[in-house]
Amino acid sequence: MITAKDVRNKRFEKAAFGYKQEEIDEFLSQLEAELDEMERERAEANNKIQILADKVREYMKDEDALKDALLGAQKQGHQVIAEAQEKADAIIAEAQEKADALEDEAVRQHAEAMEKNREEIAKEKEALIEAQQQVADFKKSLFDMYKSHLELISSMPETFEDAAPASEPETAEEIAAAIAAE
Numbered sequence: 001m002i003t004a005k006d007v008r009n010k011r012f013e014k015a016a017f018g019y020k021q022e023e024i025d026e027f028l029s030q031l032e033a034e035l036d037e038m039e040r041e042r043a044e045a046n047n048k049i050q051i052l053a054d055k056v057r058e059y060m061k062d063e064d065a066l067k068d069a070l071l072g073a074q075k076q077g078h079q080v081i082a083e084a085q086e087k088a089d090a091i092i093a094e095a096q097e098k099a100d101a102l103e104d105e106a107v108r109q110h111a112e113a114m115e116k117n118r119e120e121i122a123k124e125k126e127a128l129i130e131a132q133q134q135v136a137d138f139k140k141s142l143f144d145m146y147k148s149h150l151e152l153i154s155s156m157p158e159t160f161e162d163a164a165p166a167s168e169p170e171t172a173e174e175i176a177a178a179i180a181a182e
Helices: 004-009 021-154 174-180
Strands: none
Touching: 004 021
């Protein structure tokens, strides 16, 4: 590659019927200026490329670090989810055990209450039967008493003249004894 320095140092031999020296010098000066500008732009571009390459390497390192961080976060996220699932399963199992225990206790209490109710019902039935028996006995004794009173009333004479003269009881004990005797 030809540089501006090469153009500056280049010398041509003079010939008798050649090109005008001033035009050649002017053209070489323009060529030198353009080559200087191109070399400066190329150096700037190389500097920019170097800076960008450094940045790319830096970003690649950051990208690797971000990838590592992301993978770590994903692993930690999966671990947190797994731990949360385990805790949830444990809580659910414990709640199920408590619910089963409560259900068993409720069933046991219900069975005890039902047995107690059956016993109370049996006692009440016995009490009812006894009360019915007492009512029947009372009713029978009442009927018997009515029957004896009716017999007494039937045996009474219709009039006082039909009645045989008897001594009339004077006291309550004598009246009660007379009723009992009949």
